[in-house]
Structures are given as C-alpha cells and as structure tokens.
Amino acid sequence: MSETTTLDGPRVEPLSGGPARQLVVLLHGLGADGNDLIELAPYLGQSLPDAAFVSPHAPFACDMAPMGRQWFSLQSVEPEKLLEGAEAAAPILERFLRAELEHHGLGAGQLALVGFSQGGMMALHVGLRWAEPVAAICGFSTALIGAEKLPEEIRGRPPVLLVHGDSDPVIPYQAMPAATAALKAIDVSVTAETRPGLAHGIDQEAVDLASGFLKRHLLAATA
Template identity: 35%
Template sequence: MADDSKPTLLERIVLEPAKSATACVIWLHGLGADGHDFVPIVRELGLPTELGVRFVFPHAPAIGVTINGGMVMPAWYDILGMDFERREDEAGVLLSTRRLEALIADQRAQGIASERIVVAGFSQGGAIALHAGLRHAEPLAGIMALSTYMVLGESLEAQASEANRGVPILQCHGSQDPMVPIGRGQAARERMEALGYAVEWHSYPMQHQVCAEEIDEVGRWLRRVLA
C-alpha cells in the first residue's frame, strides 16, 4: 500500500447547501460501500437552510481485504482477521487518516472554519473518523461514530489532541449488530470516557444498519453542534 505523506484528494460526492456553505460534514462509508451510501439520508436530517452545511462523501480506494479472501473492494484499511483488535492494519489506518486530514484541509482552504467541520463515519469509516478526529490538531465541531469501534486505541492517550478534548462525540449502535457487536462500540465509548471525553451514546434494536430514530437523532445532534 502506498504511504504518501500528502495523499491526493479522494474522489467524492459533494452536496452543497442552498446558501453559501459555512459548515461541513465529511462522512465516511463502511467496508465495501462507497460515497453514495449515505447521500439519501441528508434530506431526512431536517437541517435548516441557514446552517449552510455542505456534505462531503468520499469514496474509499479499492484494496484487497484479507478477511474476505483478499477480495478487492472499497475499504479504508485491511481487516486481517476476526482478532483484528490484536492484528490491525496500522499502515492502512494511518493512510486513511491522512486522506481524511487532506479533506479537512481542503474545506479549510475553501473558507470553512475547523470549528464548523464534523467528521463522521459508519463502521470502518467511523473507526477512521474517531481515530482522526480525536487526534486532529485544530478544534472540530464534532465526531459522529455510527456502528463502529476504535482502532489503534492504545495510542490514543499519547496522541490525543488537546484541541479536541472537549469535542462533541455522538456514538450510535445497533443492539443486534452481528458485524460489529455492540460490545465493541461500548468498549470504544469506555476507552474515551476513561480519558475524559464526553460521549453521547444511543443504541437501537437493529443490526448493522441505520434506522429512522437514529437518523432523527443525528439531525438533532448536527443542529446542536453546528448551531
């Protein structure tokens, strides 16, 4: 896997608001999906026009995924096996983190203040959003982590950004999730809370998906952190 220190911007879908953008949500999809996955949800969030929120949905590059027999698919990093908490693709996580940082820098260059940028993700994308957001050097508006877990968690205490010690964090998870068991999401929450982060947690009787109640909660949370 390439290890470029300044990766080129990923291909992405950009949804512009009706008025000039003054805020941005960068939303990473899950394993095997692409940036189109969460585009239909935007209209269901109920965000007022005056918030001026731009949505950016990047496409992960296609790589071979070990746990899926090496099948090539969109992925933010390789998953080496079911014991992935002990066998993590550190190089892949760090590369995707740099790619997300490049997307944040691109929004900053377009005039969006860091305090008006939310990093968000589902499943594998949520793991990158957590990893990058908690380490980002400038204060963010929030981190949204859906049906996800923590990667490289042992390094968080040493690498955590002081600028985001108080960042709003929304975590949502399905209680019947067979892909990412809810215990993994709870472990991420407990790790963050042990380090002093305030995590807003919601669980829903669903599998590895999103539901209407969760979408409503995401909309309420975005309205609050971007107000």
Template identity: 35%
Template sequence: MSAGLVIFLHGVGSRGASFAPLLAQWGVDLPTIALAAPDAPFTFDLAPDGRQWFSIKDVTETNRPERIVAAQKAFDDTLQSCVSEAGFENRLDRVVLVGFSQGSIMALDAVVSGRWPVAGVVAFSGRLASPPVYAPSTGTRILLIHGDADPIMPVQESQRAAQTLTTIGMTVTCDILPGVGHTLTASGVRRAQDFTQSLLLPGSSAS
C-alpha cells in the same frame, strides 16, 4: 458561507454515494450546512467497485491499529479536500464527521490522535481501535450510536469506546438501539441530525 460542514464517511466496501438518501434529507432539513460524502481512497480488497479506508484482509485485533496508522495520511488527504472545497480550512470547530463502521473507526482515530479538532463526531456501529497514544481536543463532542443486535461490530465496542473516551476527558453520549443490526435506521439518523444541529446550529428551531 455555510454555517458548518458535515463529512460522511462510509463503511468498508461501500462508497460515498451510499449516503445519497441521507444527504438529500439533511440538505432539506439543514439547508445552511454544507455536506460531503467522499469515497475512501483505496479499492476494496474483495470487490473492485467498492472502496476501503484500510484493508480488512486477514485483519486481527493485533494488526488493526497499525493498519489505521498506515491509512492516516490518505484519510487526512481525503478530509482535507472536503474541508478546503467547502472553505473550512480554518474553521474545524464548525465541522462534524459522521462515520459508519470503518468510517467510524477512522473518524474516532482522527480526533483521539489530535489531528482533527472538529466540533463533533457521530460514530455509527464503530469501535475505537487506534493505538493508545491519545491527544484529543476535549472540545470535540462524541455521539456513539450502535444497535444491540449488530452481528458485524459487537455493541460492546461502542460501550468500551465510550468508557475510554470519557476517561481521556471527552464528552461522550452512547445511544444503544434495541433490536438494530449493522445498519442505519431512521431513529439513529434522527439522533445524529439532532446532535449535529446542536453543535452547528445551536438555538435553531429546524427539525
């Protein structure tokens, strides 16, 4: 049995395969951790070869929360498949979600709603856009990573999320990366790996 499970959640228009280089590296560095990177359940509106967790067509600050709610069942079904396949149905305290952009939005929604009391969430370039009825497990640790030069998702979104999550009793770290845009960087990925290792492999000397 693996010591933990990490589920990577891609951004809109991408696929789970976009995480292949990261999975390869983490597979070497964290060999006792199971890794999964599912495709989002819906076809991307703007390109048939991409996937999305919810539609961004005509999305606004007002209608985004309802789209997230409408996407919850399909998102939960996707996570449940990953969790069941890896044998972690009754071990959510050994599961970490790592999202990018829209994947981060859904990962944060999963925990603030109380549906997924996982060990932790890493949210790259994300935002907290869920309807403000929060019931999280305060045992879930949150790491927000955001570039201050992100032209797609303003860095202020992670800063606001950190404030809100802290207010509702969650333990949050917000790392702002100078000069970084809407992308994953080696330093950001290293921070995510160290955070995940601290949750799932405390005391490990792996690096």
C-alpha cells in the same frame, strides 16, 4: 501511495442555497463507496440548511469483495493491524478534509465527521487527533481502535455520538460501551445510544439522533 492519493466523492450543497457555514463529511464502511452515505444528506440537511455535505470514496479497492472501496484491509482484525490500517489512511483523509474546508472557507471548528462501521473508525481516529478540534464526531455501528495510544495522541476533545444496534453481527454491540468508557476516561464527552433489534446498519431513529446531535453542536460552533 498515501503521499499522492487524493479522494473525491459525491457532494450536496447547502439546502439554503447560500454559502456553506458548516461542513459534514460522511465516511462509508467497508465494501461501499461515497454514494452510500451521501443519501443521508437530505435528511441531515433539514436541520442544517447551511451545511455542505461530502462523502468521499475510500482510497483503496476492497480486498474482500469484487466491488466497493475500503479505508484499510480487514483481512486481519487483530488490533495492531486495524490500527496500522487507520494510521496509513489517516494522512489521506486529513488532506481531503483540509482541501474541503479551504474550498468552503471554513475552519475545523465548523466540521463534523460522520462515519458508519469502518468509516466511523476513521472518523474517531482522525477527529480526535487533529490539532485543531472539529465540532463533532458521530459514529454508527463502529468501534474505537487504538484506544491504548489515544491518551498520548489525542489533540482535541469534540463531543462524540455513538449509535449501535444491539443485534449487530458484524461489529459486536459491546464495542460501543468499550469505546464510551475509553473516551470518557480521557475526558471526551460521549453520548451512547442503543438501537434495540438493529443489526449492522442505520435506521431512522439513528438518523434522527445524529440530526439532533449535529444541529446542537455544529450550530453552536458557528453561532
């Protein structure tokens, strides 16, 4: 299925009205779809007026809810099952990213991946393994899967922002320091931000942190 599956989702063109000089891809979490995170585009676009935004619907129907999509199943949260799921979904996402970059006439160095929860897992998995490094990766309330294989598989070292609430009941807060340590051990620049009292979600402070991070790294990449 992965060889023929194609993704699509809502898009927002650059606020400037001109051609895109950057591309931000927003990857939603389990049980949602692309309409969830595309709502971040107007806020992030204030700092990136020349950026296009797209939020693809994950390739598979959610197997834990009657609606929504998933990048891979979470019926089992054993580490090897999570990694298998990410590895199966990765080629589908990579084809989508290449097509979107080609559509806008951009390169991977003008691309940022932003993901929430399971979408953040995919952003980290794909963004660190691409032969042509992306400009930045931002993960909200997420985790790094396949950390043990990453030292051999990493192809690029884009800067990473991780934002996690310390009251998250879905993906434990401890996932953020674990990811930070694993990434720093292989020389990836990581900024880790704790949101006190935040559960499994994205608050305004998290959006502001991402906005500043993306502006700093995407504009530097396209200056």
